[in-house]
Amino acid sequence: MKDMLLKGMLCDATVNFYAISAPEMAESVRRLHGTSPVCTAALGRTLMAASMMGAMMKIEEGEVSLIVKGGGPAGNIVCVGRADGSVKGYITNPQVDLPPRESDGKLDVSGAVGKNGTLTVINDLGMKEPYIGQSDLVSGEIAEDVASHFLTSQQQPSAVFLGVHLNAQGVTSACGLILQPMPNCPDPILDLLESRLYAVKEMPDLLAGGMELKEVIDWMLSDTEPQYTMELTPVFRCDCSRERLEQVLISLGEKELSDMADQQHGAEMTCHFCNQVYRFDEEELRALALRAEQAKTTRGEMDDGE
Numbered sequence: 687m688k689d690m691l692l693k694g695m696l697c698d699a700t701v702n703f704y705a706i707s708a709p710e711m712a713e714s715v716r717r718l719h720g721t722s723p724v725c726t727a728a729l730g731r732t733l734m735a736a737s738m739m740g741a742m743m744k745i746e747e748g749e750v751s752l753i754v755k756g757g758g759p760a761g762n763i764v765c766v767g768r769a770d771g772s773v774k775g776y777i778t779n780p781q782v783d784l785p786p787r788e789s790d791g792k793l794d795v796s797g798a799v800g801k802n803g804t805l806t807v808i809n810d811l812g813m814k815e816p817y818i819g820q821s822d823l824v825s826g827e828i829a830e831d832v833a834s835h836f837l838t839s840q841q842q843p844s845a846v847f848l849g850v851h852l853n854a855q856g857v858t859s860a861c862g863l864i865l866q867p868m869p870n871c872p873d874p875i876l877d878l879l880e881s882r883l884y885a886v887k888e889m890p891d892l893l894a895g896g897m898e899l900k901e902v903i904d905w906m907l908s909d910t911e912p913q914y915t916m917e918l919t920p921v922f923r924c925d926c927s928r929e930r931l932e933q934v935l936i937s938l939g940e941k942e943l944s945d946m947a948d949q950q951h952g953a954e955m956t957c958h959f960c961n962q963v964y965r966f967d968e969e970e971l972r973a974l975a976l977r978a979e980q981a982k983t984t985r986g987e988m989d990d991g992e
């Protein structure tokens with residue numbers, strides 16, 4: 687069973703849907719970040735939301751960032767989704783673990799994430815200013831928080847489902863579904879959708895049992911005539927590079943870089959998203975300090991010209 691993201695329409699194109707099954711992506715993130723079960727679920731859910739929201743973008747080089755700040759012990763979650771369905775993300779304290787919830791024995795995602803805070807969504811379409819929406823967290827369970835974002839920031843009613851299941855070995859299923867009725871969607875169709883939502887609870891088990899995502903959608907939403915318009919692969923991919931981090935260092939300025947070279951004789955930077963470590967020795971820092979100085983001069987000249 688390979689990871690997959692499907693985009694399509696229901697009920698004569700009156701409803702858009704996004705469906706994802708990404709157990710391999712979630713498992714690779716669990717191994718990469720060493721996440722506890724509850725943090726695997728929290729990060730996995732947010733990554734799947736980012737993947738589906740990335741797929742909503744109509745611009746190839748667009749990026750959507752989700753920042754969850756709930757005030758819980760696991761800290762913040764930062765995830766980025768791209769138009770091709772690929773993602774990157776991290777959680778501040780990946781090893782924080784909590785006992786299962788007493789009420790239903792499920793992973794206590796809201797306990798780890800916290801629910802007193804915000805979800806910030808940054809839609810970067812490659813233009814000058816990104817579009818930023820911020821909404822209060824509803825539950826800290828991620829799916830409801832994402833649904834609330836769509837409603838408050840985009841006036842788009844949505845049904846959002848996200849689930850990550852684990853056993854002692856790792857992730858057994860990771861899947862999600864977003865349903866978004868168009869403004870002209872007739873009431874009987876909304877009622878029909880609502881009546882089918884109970885079936886969504888079966889989604890993780892059906893996928894874990896070996897059913898293909900398309901088969902699951904066709905079964906769950908059988909009387910809504912799903913039409914598929916796009917298939918993507920929701921893989922975890924970091925896009926950090928030495929060049930990118932050089933730019934970050936240059937932005938610190940000549941003085942800061944010279945001080946680092948003098949006092950620490952080098953610098954070490956770790957990418958939060960993939961844990962790759964980049965080292966810069968004293969000589970490299972001095973070269974970057976020079977570039978920072980040159981960049982400043984060039985900028986100064988441009989300012990003078992205005």
Ligand code: ZN
Nearest residue numbers: 924926957960
């Ligand atoms: Zn990276």
